[in-house]
Amino acid sequence: MERTSHSSTPVKGEAALSSTEKRIYIFEKAPVRRAVLQQMLPTVAGQMVALLYNLADTFFVGLLNAPIQTAAVTVAYPPFLMMTAVSNLFGIGGASAVSHALGRRDMDGARRISAIAFWLSLASAAVFSLLCGSFLHPLLSLCGADAEVYPVAAAYARWTLLWGGAGTILNLLLSNLLRAEGRAALAFAGVTLGGVPVQELQQEQRLRTLTLVPHNAAIFKGTVESNLRMAKPDASETELWNALEQVNLADFCRSQNGLQTALHEGGSNLSGGQRQRLAMARALLHDTPIYLFDEATSNVDAESENDIMRAIHSLAGKKTIILISHRLANVVHSDCIYAMSNGRVTEQGTHAELLAKQGAYSRLYLAQRQLETLEEEDA
Numbered sequence: 001m002e003r004t005s006h007s008s009t010p011v012k013g014e015a016a017l018s019s020t021e022k023r024i025y026i027f028e029k030a031p032v033r034r035a036v037l038q039q040m041l042p043t044v045a046g047q048m049v050a051l052l053y054n055l056a057d058t059f060f061v062g063l064l065n066a067p068i069q070t071a072a073v074t075v076a077y078p079p080f081l082m083m084t085a086v087s088n089l090f091g092i093g094g095a096s097a098v099s100h101a102l103g104r105r106d107m108d109g110a111r112r113i114s115a116i117a118f119w120l121s122l123a124s125a126a127v128f129s130l131l132c133g134s135f136l137h138p139l140l141s142l143c144g145a146d147a148e149v150y151p152v153a154a155a156y157a158r159w160t161l162l163w164g165g166a167g168t169i170l171n172l173l174l175s176n177l178l179r180a181e182g183r184a185a186l187a188f189a190g191v192t193l194g195g196v197p198v199q200e201l202q203q204e205q206r207l208r209t210l211t212l213v214p215h216n217a218a219i220f221k222g223t224v225e226s227n228l229r230m231a232k233p234d235a236s237e238t239e240l241w242n243a244l245e246q247v248n249l250a251d252f253c254r255s256q257n258g259l260q261t262a263l264h265e266g267g268s269n270l271s272g273g274q275r276q277r278l279a280m281a282r283a284l285l286h287d288t289p290i291y292l293f294d295e296a297t298s299n300v301d302a303e304s305e306n307d308i309m310r311a312i313h314s315l316a317g318k319k320t321i322i323l324i325s326h327r328l329a330n331v332v333h334s335d336c337i338y339a340m341s342n343g344r345v346t347e348q349g350t351h352a353e354l355l356a357k358q359g360a361y362s363r364l365y366l367a368q369r370q371l372e373t374l375e376e377e378d379a
Contacts (some may be wrong), residue, residue, distance in 0.1 A: 007109075014042075025131055038222045049072050064271050064339045068149055068152055068348065069233050069348070071144075071149045071152075071153075072155075072156050073148050073156060075140055075143045075144050075145045076153050076156050076157040076160060076161070078143045079139055079140075079157060079161055082128075082162055082224075083128060086125070086128055086258070087121060087125075089120070090117045090121040090124065091117070093116030093117070094113055094114065097113045097117075098110045098113050098114060111132060115345050128161075132157070132161045132165065133158075136157060136158075137150070137154070140154060147290050148195075153334075173289070184297075191335070207290060209288055210288055210291075211283045211290070212292045213292070213293045213294070214294045214296070215296060215299060217275070217276065217279030217282075219263060219266055219267030219279065220263070220265070221263060221264060221265040222263055223246075223259065223261060223262060223263060224253055224258075224259050224278065225259035227263060227278060227282060228240050228243065228278075228285055231281060231282045231286040232285040232286065232287070237259065239285065240259060241259075241283050243281040243282070244286045244378070246281065246314065247277040247278075247280045247284070247307050247308065247311050248303075249274065249277045249278060249281060249307075252274065271301075271304075272299055272300050273300040273301045273304025274302075274304070276296065276304060276308060277304055277308060280307075284311065284315075289319060289320060290319065290320045290322070291315060291320070291322070293324065294324045295325060295326065296308055296323075296325075297309060297325065297327065297330060298325075298327075313333070319336075327368065328364060328365040328373075329368065331351070333351070334350075336349065336350065336351065337349065337351060337354055339354065339359070339361040339362070341360070346359070346360060347359050347360065347361050351365075
């Protein structure tokens with residue numbers, strides 16, 4: 001009797017499979033129920049996160065108790081849905097074509113389809129943003145924006161549709177393509193921005209995004225230079241002097257010991273105005289997208305107040321400026337003014353609009369102007 005020896009190739013455990021082999025296993029060999037669940041759960045979770053993103057703006061704007069801002073977000077939402085429809089044109093269509101190519105084991109074809117979908121999606125994002133920018137007024141008017149809501153809705157739409165259009169379309173496109181490759185979990189991670197905890201964003205990104213200038217900014221014992229370099233350690237001497245020039249503090253430093261001018265703890269050897277101007281120079285060096293000035297001109301002399309406000313106005317148009325002030329003369333040139341009482345927004349609009357309403361803002365502004373006029377006459 002002939003004996004036949006059989007050699008068998010050991011089968012890899014699922015944990016030992018490469019990423020490509022795992023995707024093939026999911027689509028070709030895994031039990032159907034398990035494969036569906038493995039793809040379905042991250043997909044559903046990703047869609048829920050995307051829905052929360054859409055609700056977030058409306059929720060936080062609603063907390064302002066500002067009907068115009070809430071209406072503006074609502075009016076701008078239909079064009080946003082149009083943008084997601086454009087992304088689905090290439091995302092879902094491209095994902096279907098990629099799935100067919102992978103089913104044929106045509107890896108090169110799948111890569112070509114993904115590349116074509118990517119570039120077509122990018123081009124459509126540019127065209128969509130251009131069209132929205134060109135026809136923004138009739139588009140938002142068609143969605144219900146009246147003369148009062150339109151300025152706010154247009155400002156919001158420019159960020160979400162024009163500047164953020166390409167990112168949103170590509171994000172949705174890539175999520176669909178990743179799911180077509182069996183990488184639903186990775187697509188979910190992309191939608192949730194990697195699942196970075198809010199606490200980490202507050203600690204790390206806040207410093208790179210926001211600069212706070214309070215009315216009692218801290219000045220540390222050392223020198224003018226050491227205080228300035230806290231904002232930008234690698235700043236050149238030219239940058240340090242430019243910051244001091246912008247707040248009209250350079251001449252004072254030159255009259256002392258230049259950048260090596262000694263500072264006592266809390267800047268006690270400086271006047272209140274000089275301390276605040278030094279804090280302002282340090283803030284200018286920090287160079288973040290958003291600046292928050294919280295009563296930055298309170299308790300300073302008139303000259304220092306003018307220097308600080310001139311520096312703040314120099315940032316307008318280049319940075320997002322949030323200016324908190326009880327002295328209303330400092331906010332008259334703001335794009336939008338929010339009057340608050342007991343922690344709630346009571347009025348909002350431009351300076352001219354708020355004066356026309358003859359509400360609390362108008363009464364307080366006119367009272368301050370009258371008081372300042374009397375003080376000037378007495379002087």
